[in-house]
Amino acid sequence: MYKYYCFNAIAECGLANLSEDFVPVSDAKDADGILVRSAALHELEFGKNLKVIARAGAGVNNIPLDRCAEEGIVVFNTPGANANGVKELVIAGMLLASRDILGGINWVQENEEDGNIAKDAEKAKKAFAGCELEGKKLGVIGLGAIGVLVANAAQHLGMDVYGYDPYLSVESAWKISRGIHHARTVDEIYSECDYITIHVPALDSTKGMIDADAISLMKDGVVVLNFARDVLVNSEAVVDGLVSGKIKHYVTDFPTPEIAGVKGAIVIPHLGASTAEAEENCAKMAVKEMRNYLEYGNIKNSVNYPNCDMGYPGDNKRITLLHHNIPNMIGQITGVLAKDNMNIADMSNKSKGSYAYTMIDVDSDIPESVKKDLEAIDGILRVRILN
Ligand SMILES: NC(=O)c1ccc[n+]([C@@H]2O[C@H](COP(=O)([O-])OP(=O)(O)OC[C@H]3O[C@@H](n4cnc5c(N)ncnc54)[C@H](O)[C@@H]3O)[C@@H](O)[C@H]2O)c1
Numbered sequence: 001m002y003k004y005y006c007f008n009a010i011a012e013c014g015l016a017n018l019s020e021d022f023v024p025v026s027d028a029k030d031a032d033g034i035l036v037r038s039a040a041l042h043e044l045e046f047g048k049n050l051k052v053i054a055r056a057g058a059g060v061n062n063i064p065l066d067r068c069a070e071e072g073i074v075v076f077n078t079p080g081a082n083a084n085g086v087k088e089l090v091i092a093g094m095l096l097a098s099r100d101i102l103g104g105i106n107w108v109q110e111n112e113e114d115g116n117i118a119k120d121a122e123k124a125k126k127a128f129a130g131c132e133l134e135g136k137k138l139g140v141i142g143l144g145a146i147g148v149l150v151a152n153a154a155q156h157l158g159m160d161v162y163g164y165d166p167y168l169s170v171e172s173a174w175k176i177s178r179g180i181h182h183a184r185t186v187d188e189i190y191s192e193c194d195y196i197t198i199h200v201p202a203l204d205s206t207k208g209m210i211d212a213d214a215i216s217l218m219k220d221g222v223v224v225l226n227f228a229r230d231v232l233v234n235s236e237a238v239v240d241g242l243v244s245g246k247i248k249h250y251v252t253d254f255p256t257p258e259i260a261g262v263k264g265a266i267v268i269p270h271l272g273a274s275t276a277e278a279e280e281n282c283a284k285m286a287v288k289e290m291r292n293y294l295e296y297g298n299i300k301n302s303v304n305y306p307n308c309d310m311g312y313p314g315d316n317k318r319i320t321l322l323h324h325n326i327p328n329m330i331g332q333i334t335g336v337l338a339k340d341n342m343n344i345a346d347m348s349n350k351s352k353g354s355y356a357y358t359m360i361d362v363d364s365d366i367p368e369s370v371k372k373d374l375e376a377i378d379g380i381l382r383v384r385i386l387n
C-alpha cells in the first residue's frame with residue numbers, strides 16, 4: 001500500500017490512474033509520494049517514508065532539489081505537458097502588447113450606458129490603435145518545450161524569429177522550424193528584437209538576467225514577455241524601463257508588488273498552465289512517474305536523479321539504491337550480494353551530477369539483513385526492496 005499527499009489540486013483524471021494500492025493521506029508527513037504544483041516546499045520537513053515528489057508542471061524552483069536528493073527523495077517534473085497552454089498565452093500576451101485590446105474593452109465597459117456607443121466608438125477608437133506582429137522581430141531566450149512552440153507559432157504569424165539557447169537539447173533542435181535565426185549571443189537578442197520572450201528555468205545562473213545592463217542594450221519601445229518566473233528579471237530595472245519608456249510593455253504571468261500597478265505592465269495571475277488540457281496532461285504524467293517509481297523503481301523525468309528504467313521485474317526481486325556518485329559503490333553493493341550468495345539477473349547504474357542510482361534484479365528472495373548491509377555502505381542514501 002502506498003500513501004500519497006496532494007499539496008495542490010491535481011486533476012482527477014490523473015488521480016484516477018492510481019491503483020487501489022494508493023491511498024490519500026491527510027498529513028504529508030505520512031506520505032510515500034507527494035503530488036504538487038506551485039506550492040512552496042522549501043520549508044517543509046519531509047517524513048521518513050517520503051520517496052518521491054512529482055511536480056505536475058515544469059518549474060521546480062518551489063522544491064528543495066538538493067535536500068531531497070540527500071534525503072533519498074526522487075523529484076520528477078512533467079516536461080512539455082503544459083507547454084502548449086503557455087505558448088497560447090504568450091501569443092495572447094504579444095497581441096495584448098501590440099493592440100490596446102484591454103484599453104478598448106475597458107472603454108466599452110465604461111461607456112456601456114451610452115445609447116450612442118456605436119457612433120462614439122468610431123471616434124474613440126483612434127486612442128486604442130496599435131501595430132501588427134507580422135514582420136516584427138521576436139527574440140526567444142530558452143528553446144525548450146515552451147520556447148520552441150512560441151518560436152514556431154510566431155514564425156507562422158509572420159514574425160522574424162531569433163532563438164537563443166546555449167544548452168539546446170537534441171529533442172528541441174529537431175522541433176525548431178528551420179526559419180528561426182540562431183542567435184549566438186543573448187546580446188544579439190537584446191539589441192535586435194522588438195519583442196523578447198524568456199523561457200528559461202529559474203536557476204542561480206538565470207536569476208536577474210534581465211537587468212539594467214540587458215535592458216540598456218534593448219531597442220527603445222521593446223516589449224518584454226516573462227512567462228517563466230518573476231526572479232528572472234530585476235524588478236527595479238524593469239520598472240525603470242517602463243517609466244522611462246525604454247520598455248513599452250512588460251507582459252508577465254507573475255504578479256509582484258513592484259510590478260503589479262506600473263503603467264505599461266500587463267500582468268496575468270500565473271495562468272500559463274491553467275487550462276483543462278495542461279492540468280490533465282500534467283496530472284497524468286506526474287501520477288505515471290510516481291507510480292512507476294514507487295512500484296517498479298523506474299525513474300523517468302527526474303530533476304535530481306538520473307533516468308534509469310529496467311521495466312517490469314517479472315519473477316525477479318528488485319533492489320534499488322540511491323547513492324552518492326563516488327568510486328567503488330558498485331563493487332561494495334555487489335560484494336554484499338555475493339556474500340549472501342545472491343545471483344544478479346539484471347542490473348543498471350546511472351549517474352547525474354553528485355548522485356547516482358543503481359537497480360539490481362536478483363532471482364531469489366532478498367533477506368532483510370541484505371538491506372541493512374547495503375544501508376551501512378558509506379554514500380548510500382536509500383535502499384528499497386521491491387519484492
Ligand atoms: N507560466 C507558466 O504557467 C509556466 C508553465 C510552464 C513553465 N513555466 C516556466 O517556464 C520555464 C521553461 O519551461 P519549459 O517547459 O520550456 O522548460 P524546458 O526545460 O523544456 O526548457 C528550458 C530551456 O531553457 C534553456 N536554458 C537554460 N538556461 C539558459 C540560459 N541561460 N539561456 C538560454 N537558455 C537557457 C534550456 O537549455 C532549455 O532548453 C520553466 O522552468 C518554468 O519556470 C511557466
Ligand SMILES: O=C(O)[C@H](O)COP(=O)(O)O
Binds near residue numbers: 037038039
Ligand atoms: O512551472 C510550471 O509548470 C508553471 O509555472 C505552472 O505552475 P502551476 O502548475 O502552479 O500552474
